[in-house]
Amino acid sequence: MRVDVLAIAAHPDDVEMCCAGTLAKLRLRGKSFGILDLTRGEMGTRGTPEVRDREARRAADILGAAARENLDLGDGALRTGRDEEDLLIDAIRRFRPRIILTSYFEDRHPDHARCGRLVAEAAFYAGLRKRETAHPAHRPQQVLFFSTMHYHAPTFVVDVSETHELKMEAVRAFSSQFHNPGSSEPETMLTAEKFLKEIEARARHYGQMTGVEFGEGFISRRPPRIADVLEAFEGFEPGFE
Numbered sequence: 001m002r003v004d005v006l007a008i009a010a011h012p013d014d015v016e017m018c019c020a021g022t023l024a025k026l027r028l029r030g031k032s033f034g035i036l037d038l039t040r041g042e043m044g045t046r047g048t049p050e051v052r053d054r055e056a057r058r059a060a061d062i063l064g065a066a067a068r069e070n071l072d073l074g075d076g077a078l079r080t081g082r083d084e085e086d087l088l089i090d091a092i093r094r095f096r097p098r099i100i101l102t103s104y105f106e107d108r109h110p111d112h113a114r115c116g117r118l119v120a121e122a123a124f125y126a127g128l129r130k131r132e133t134a135h136p137a138h139r140p141q142q143v144l145f146f147s148t149m150h151y152h153a154p155t156f157v158v159d160v161s162e163t164h165e166l167k168m169e170a171v172r173a174f175s176s177q178f179h180n181p182g183s184s185e186p187e188t189m190l191t192a193e194k195f196l197k198e199i200e201a202r203a204r205h206y207g208q209m210t211g212v213e214f215g216e217g218f219i220s221r222r223p224p225r226i227a228d229v230l231e232a233f234e235g236f237e238p239g240f241e
């Protein structure tokens with residue numbers, strides 16, 4: 001299965017919180033994307049791996065993912081050895097994405113940081129023909145990083161105003177993880193009612209930076225090529241037309 005974009009993150013729900021608006025927008029424009037979770041979130045305070053598998057499938061359906069897979073590399077101690085790297089390289093070669101979206105390589109949660117480093121390195125190694133796995137070599141054009149908990153200034157922002165609601169619907173599909181007044185499981189930072197508002201606040205922050213309602217920010221090690229400077233900074237502030 002070939003996809004245009006592959007989103008890779010440590011825990012099922014990281015992709016939904018951080019880049020689902022961008023994925024849904026690509027889908028609306030006829031592009032395909034896949035989601036690859038590196039762990040099943042088994043260390044999460046709430047829910048079980050089976051519950052999170054079901055929630056992840058539902059969220060993928062809401063967003064219109066072409067595929068969602070899980071490499072099961074161990075939540076709370078994400079393994080990054082040679083075997084795990086080979087698994088990831090082979091997954092990248094199967095999906096053959098042009099662009100990979102993943103967690104920034106510095107974050108509060110070590111799994112997110114490890115994920116960012118592992119993915120960036122595997123994306124390069126996937127292009128080495130003599131590093132053999134079950135599928136032929138493929139090198140994505142670029143790896144783009146999103147902030148998970150710690151904030152990093154974005155290289156660019158995607159306007160996701162039209163898909164923000166769909167993103168929040170996909171986030172809420174993980175009902176074991178977020179605010180649920182009916183749950184008897186322990187409270188965490190993620191289950192507080194304000195956490196969903198904080199996801200929206202970050203989207204509004206990125207949007208405010210670029211003059212739209214909602215945005216998602218990405219960090220790139222090389223700058224994106226812009227065809228038209230006027231288009232990239234279109235419009236005027238109110239009162240200056």
Ligand SMILES: [Zn+2]
Nearest residue numbers: 010011014109
């Ligand atoms: Zn996470």
